[in-house]
Amino acid sequence: MAINGKELARMIDSTHIATLATADEVDEMIRQAKEYHFFAINGPAAFFPHVVAELKGTDTNPGFGCTRWSGADPAHCKAYAAKWAVDMGAKEIDMVMNLSFFKSGMYDKVVRDVRTVKDAIGDRSLKVIVECPFWNDAEIARATALVIEGGADCVKSCTGTEGGCTLHNIEVILKEARGRAWVKAAGGIRDLETVDRMIDMGVKRFGINYRTAKKLCDEAGLR
Numbered sequence: 001m002a003i004n005g006k007e008l009a010r011m012i013d014s015t016h017i018a019t020l021a022t023a024d025e026v027d028e029m030i031r032q033a034k035e036y037h038f039f040a041i042n043g044p045a046a047f048f049p050h051v052v053a054e055l056k057g058t059d060t061n062p063g064f065g066c067t068r069w070s071g072a073d074p075a076h077c078k079a080y081a082a083k084w085a086v087d088m089g090a091k092e093i094d095m096v097m098n099l100s101f102f103k104s105g106m107y108d109k110v111v112r113d114v115r116t117v118k119d120a121i122g123d124r125s126l127k128v129i130v131e132c133p134f135w136n137d138a139e140i141a142r143a144t145a146l147v148i149e150g151g152a153d154c155v156k157s158c159t160g161t162e163g164g165c166t167l168h169n170i171e172v173i174l175k176e177a178r179g180r181a182w183v184k185a186a187g188g189i190r191d192l193e194t195v196d197r198m199i200d201m202g203v204k205r206f207g208i209n210y211r212t213a214k215k216l217c218d219e220a221g222l223r
Contacts, residue, residue, distance in 0.1 A: 005221030013040040014213040029210040033060040064090040071096030079120035092125040114150025128152040133163035144176040156184040164188015
């Protein structure tokens with residue numbers, strides 16, 4: 001499906017979560033979101049109040065991630081952060097599956113970790129990142145099943161900090177999800193060919209770095 005730029009923007013969560021992200025870069029991400037009407041933006045958690053204030057009255061949602069990249073924060077800390085963000089105006093929450101629990105085979109704790117956050121945010125959408133680059137196909141499928149069991153509304157492929165996702169990764173997630181949760185592709189998505197193929201596969205949303213998001217929407221608007 002050759003999507004146009006306006007349609008693509010409404011499928012993009014524009015992101016900038018680099019460790020050294022600056023205030024000026026966050027403001028540029030906000031400016032772009034207002035111009036392109038991205039569905040959401042996700043920046044460093046410390047800037048969330050500023051993002052909420054700047055996006056008030058726009059059609060872009062302020063996104064919030066309630067975990068560090070390892071997902072190893074205690075569940076009650078994730079839940080507290082998620083509820084704080086929801087109270088401030090977050091419509092969706094991103095979290096990383098507890099990767100240490102999963103690697104240890106502590107699958108019941110993986111499920112409970114997700115459930116704790118979901119219970120804290122109620123009907124707000126919970127997007128759970130399974131971090132595909134760490135796992136083989138069987139592990140990606142199992143992680144997908146576990147986070148859905150825990151209450152994930154969306155299974156998200158990667159943070160992008162450990163590498164990108166592949167078309168095959170997305171295929172494995174979609175096959176296991178079986179419509180029980182929608183799928184967001186994130187990490188290493190840099191060209192329209194990949195975007196088009198993922199949309200055809202069934203991906204509903206993309207997490208893309210704010211600079212690349214602008215570039216892709218510009219390119220899509222020209223074809």
